[in-house]
Amino acid sequence: MTAGFDPRYVKRDFASIGTRPLRPDGIDKVTGRARYGADFNMAGQLVGRVLRSPHAHARIRSIDTSKAEQLAGVKAVITAADLPDLTDGDAAMYDILDNCMARGKALYDGHAVAAVAAVDARTAKQALKLIAVEYEILPHVTDVDEAMMASAPVINDGVFTDGVEPKPAKPSNVAKRSQFGHGDVDAGFGQAEVIVERSFRTEQTHQGYIEPHACVASVSADGMADLWVCTQGHFVYRQHCAQLLGLEASKLRVTSSEIGGGFGGKTHVWAEPVALALSRKAGRPVKLVMTRDEVFRASGPTSATSIDVRIGARRDGTITAAEATLRYSGGAYSGAWAELGAMTAFACYGLENVRTVGFDVLVNRPKCAAYRAPSAPMAAFAVESVVDELAGRIGMNAVDFRIRNAAREGTRSSYGPVYGPIGIGPTLEAVKMHPQMQAPLKKNQGRGMACGFWFNFGGQTCSDLNIGMDGSVSLAVGTVDVGGSRASLSLVAAEELGIDYSQVRAVVADTSSLGYNDMTDGSRGTFSSSMATISAARNAIRIMRERAAQMWDIPVDEVGWEMGHAVALGEKNGNLGRLSLKEIAAASGKTGGPIAGHSELVADGAGVSFATHICDVEVDPETGATRVLRYAVVQDAGKAVHPTYVEGQYQGGAAQGIGWALNEEYIYGRDGRLQNAGFLDYRIPVCSDLPMIDTQILEIPNPNHPYGVRGVGETSIVPPLAAIANAVSNAVGVRMTHIPMSPPRILAALEAERAG
Amino acid sequence: MAGLAVSTTINGDSVEYLCQPDETLLDVLRDRLGLTGAKEGCGTGDCGACSIILDGRLVCSCLVLGAEAEGRRVETIEGMADGDVLHPLQQKFIEHAALQCGICTPGFLIAAKDLLARNPDPTEEEIRFGLAGNLCRCTGYDKIVRAVQDAASVMRAA
Known part of the structure; x- marks a missing residue:
């Protein structure tokens, strides 16, 4: 820390903070x-292209690049052999290296196996067709629950479940078990007068940034290198690329372009080490831009999940015990996704007895990346659905039930730390008074609300x-x-x-x-x-x-x-x-x-953030289609530096959550191939799908920032899945337990209810 | 392969270029002419980030061949402002914070300009359906719709 700097909050009158000037860009x-990632060019630049595995799981017997190398205009062809392992026992870096270019095995449909640099895009595409890869197709698994079964094909023989004692004797697809909580959960359930227990599933989604990954890499003969790239972290990209390429970090200058959306998806290197390796081999700058198909198949996505939640309460509305088991797919590599779900699941509530267990699960899908409050929305969906149902069973209003159990200053959170001043209670009180709560509902319409939490970094x-x-x-x-x-x-x-x-x-x-x-x-x-x-x-x-x-x-x-x-x-x-x-x-x-x-x-001292959302929907019982009629976000910002952009974060997170709740999902065939790798079939919300999104900024100062600022970007995507599920459930009279609630799923749920 | 010689008009200027028969107009604009305002978000006509106006009609330039621009009029985002004077839509997009990352913004502005040319006083619903061919992942569209409403009102008063 800079000497003498005191980061503590001091109440003051602001002259500039809280005003809304025009942005400088x-x-x-x-x-x-x-200028975004793909808008930059260098003299003598080549076009890079990547060859990807069409198989979900396959051993790479051989790669013959000779014909591609002979094609006129091709300046370099690389495989994993051109990216030697320099990770020195760092398992996380090895996974990044393996994900950039398959080493012996292709682990998912879309996994890079080779790359070319050529004088133009047409030549590069032609060269990819001339690379002969001999695959031995292996059994695959893409479903999170199936991957945990003893009969599932093991994706990585080196993975023995971390976090269990004693260490398992056999490898499995369960990379890690993590547990959080306190109190005596069994005793707590013993005190409960009403218990609700349910299982939920959410499907895999993509961040869906409109700008595909793009970079221009230039490595000179003397080891000096430049990288122009759309990224959320150019210093981290420098570290990773330098380590993977064996460059000195100071000799690799990384310039971040304007970034066309990231949402967590531009925090990991994929194409950049490949572009640098191509440039090094060709001796010329290389521009590498992913197609949208590649973005879906090889970058991004968040976890698919399977979650069980059980909550017990007394009839006076006090929760006596809560537990959750959360299974998160991480793609073909280990991550910490279930851990984040297990930490955030019950963070909104002050609970005496709480336990969450997370399992990180390997599947033959792309390596998961962070997506806006990673892992929290799915956990909130499951927990807030059960909270709503429990309130109903006790006969309490859903908001009052939450207010009664909300965490407050001094509460020991379900993941460990004791909270300072926090905003969950105030967001709930604000929601209670919100005019949307009084708006009349017609036939086939329903209202839902839900809370969400994010740590902030x-x-x-x-x-x-x-x-x-x-x-x-x-x-x-x-x-x-x-x-x-x-x-x-x-x-x-x-x-x-x-x-x-x-x-x-x-x-x-x-x-x-x-x-x-x-x-x-x-x-x-x-x-x-x-x-x-x-x-x-x-x-x-x-x-x-x-x-x-x-x-x-x-x-x-x-x-x-x-x-x-x-x-x-x-x-x-x-x-x-x-x-x-x-x-x-x-x-x-x-x-x-x-x-x-x-x-x-x-x-240090990023203040935790809470939000409560209200959603009104109408469900067409004939088609199962859901329309969002009204939507409101109430969130604590600590202090809104530029309130217009804070509102924008609230609205954007809500919109992404709406897409996730109602439409977006990765669809895999039985062959393990992704069937909807494009914006036509992976449908994110368009303008006509959404209403105006009302926002209310609360300001409960963060004691650890001079102006009281908390992060605002991510919390807004945490409540929507649950808020919309609660609204749809209230509209149709059936508890929805599978996200996205696409029309076929809603029709199936209605049909199952009719069939009894 | 020999290139095709194309003569066209872009933002009022006569332009000539050579392109391959299978090259999209988007690639020509971006890679041959340095007009990188139109963006490639998908290459399949689903996202609208490459929107341009061709002979008065809104199109995705990723779905038009470079050769098809022969003898026609192309309008891109680079031609929207009049020198230093922003178009009212451009001004209102900044004022309403109708952009966060901004990658979709050129496409939205072109689509909104086309919408207001056909319908100077659109309802909210008409704006939402009129812009449904353009994807934005940052804003939730709220501030975009408000910016278009405000710009439309300014343009009607002008």
């Missing part, structure tokens, strides 16, 4: 000028703030701007320095221009970079006070800082007046040179 983005962060000679301010940050953070961070710099927003320009610096930054994930971008910006600004102010002291010839401790000016303190300095930032900057050449504030810190 707005004009570039409405004129087509902004902090992490390693570095920023530079430079004062120009003309008094304008450049802010260089290392967290990628995924949804307007340059506007938010400019507001923070303006606030701290006491100047106007228009005087600040924020840029995302490349990896050679700034110290290491963790990626923009876990809703940490504005939380952690604003902390670093405040710290950097305070350091710059200290220097400006010193310069002013020099200009006035008084001790620095007699100089304060107010509203963008150095002020001479004390009666004896009463005649000195004020020196503006601009005046101090103009004199800087004669008072010690450039003025800058740097900051490097670990942003």
Whole structure:
């Protein structure tokens, strides 16, 4: 942590924070000028293309690239042999390497097996057809429950379930078991007067960013390398690529392009090490852009899940015990997805007796990546469905039942820590008063509500703030701007320095221009970079006070800082007046040179975040189609730096959740191949599917941030699955337990109910 | 393979280029002419990020061949502003924060311009169905619809 920086919240009146200025990258983005991953080119650039396995599980007997290499215009062909294992026993890095290019076995439909670089796309495509791969097809498993059966084909012989004692003697597809909770769950169920127990399933979804992964890689003969890429974390990409390619990190400069959506899906390298390896082999820059088909088959997705929940309560509405068993598919590699589900499942409630057990399960599907509050939406779906049903069985209103059991300051959370000031209670109280709760419902319509939680992350962060000679301010940050953070961070710099927003320009610096930054994930971008910006600004102010002291010839401790000016303190300095930032900057050449504030810190204390959503739906009993009529999001932001962009995060998360709840799913055939790898068949919500999405921002300050900021990006996707499932269940009178609630599933549920 | 010589008009300027018979207009715009405002989100006409106007008609440029632009008029996002003066839709998209990542924005602006040319006073439902060919994953469409409503009202008053 930067010396002397105090991150604690101090109540204050804000001048800039909470205002809604226009974003600095707005004009570039409405004129087509902004440069995304695929919008960048280098002289002499080749086109890269990847050959992918058509099989869900297959041993690669041989790869013959000779014909492709002989094709005119082909400059390089690579296989796993061109990416030797340099991971030195680091299992997680080895998985990344194996996922970038199959090593001996293809583990899912879409797994990369070879790649080419050619003078143009047509030649590259032709070359892929000339690569002969001999596969030995192996038995596969794509379903999470089937993968846990003793009879399932074992995907990785080296996986022995972690987290169980003693270590299993045989490998299995269960990579890890994790458990959380406290109290005596059996005794708690003994005290219960009503118990509800149900099993749920959710299908695999994709983040669905509109921009496919894209990069331009250039490796020079002297080992210097450049990578232009759309990513949520260019410093992390540098580390991973450098390690996998055997490059020195400092010689690989990674520049993050404008990013066309990420939602967690652009936190992992896939194509980038391949592009660098192609460039190294060809001796020329290589541009590699995934097609949409590749994006679905080989990048992204979140887990499919199978979850059992059991909750018991007394008739007075007090929950006495809660437990859940959560099985999350991680694709063909180990992850920590079930662990996150098990941690978040009951986080909204203050429970005396609670236990969650998570199982991370390998299946022959693409390696899972984070997707906005990863793993939390599925767990919330299962838990909030049972909470709703339990409230109904006791005869209590669903909101009142939740208020009675909500966690509060001092509650020991179900995953361990004791909460500070939190927003679950206030979001529920706000929902209770929300006008949507009073809107009349007609036939076939239903209302549902649900709560959600996300931890929020902090992490390693570095920023530079430079004062120009003309008094304008450049802010260089290392967290990628995924949804307007340059506007938010400019507001923070303006606030701290006491100047106007228009005087600040924020840029995302490349990896050679700034110290290491963790990626923009876990809703940490504005939380952690604003902390670093405040710290950097305070350091710059200290220097400006010193310069002013020099200009006035008084001790620095007699100089304060107010509203963008150095002020001479004390009666004896009463005649000195004020020196503006601009005046101090103009004199800087004669008072010690450039003025800058740097900051490097670990942003601890990311405040947890809670939301409650309300959803009204209408279900057509003839077709099973569901229409969302009204939707409202209430969420605690800690402090909304730029409220318009906070609203945008709330609305965007809700919309993704609506798609997940009603439509989106990966559909695999019995052959283990993905059948809907495109936006036509994997249907994300379009404009005509949705209503306006009402938002209400609550501000319960985070005690661990100077302005009280909490992360806001992810929590909004946690409640929708449950809120919509509760609404649909209320509309049709049948408890929906399988997401997405696509028309055929709703019709089947209605039919099953009729059949009794 | 020999390229086809194409003469066309893009954003009011005469343009000539050579392209392959199987090359899409989107690829020509982006890779040959440096007009990267139109984006490829899917390449199959499902996302609308590559929307352009061809002889007054809204099309996905990934579904049009470069050779088909011969003798026709192409309008892209790069031609939407009048020099330094933004089109009202562009201005309102910024003011309403109708973009987060912005990758879909050029396509939405072109589609919205086409919609308002045909229907200067659309209802919310007409806007939602009029823009249903364009995917946005960030905003939930709320602020996009509001920006189009506001721009339409400004344009009607002009």
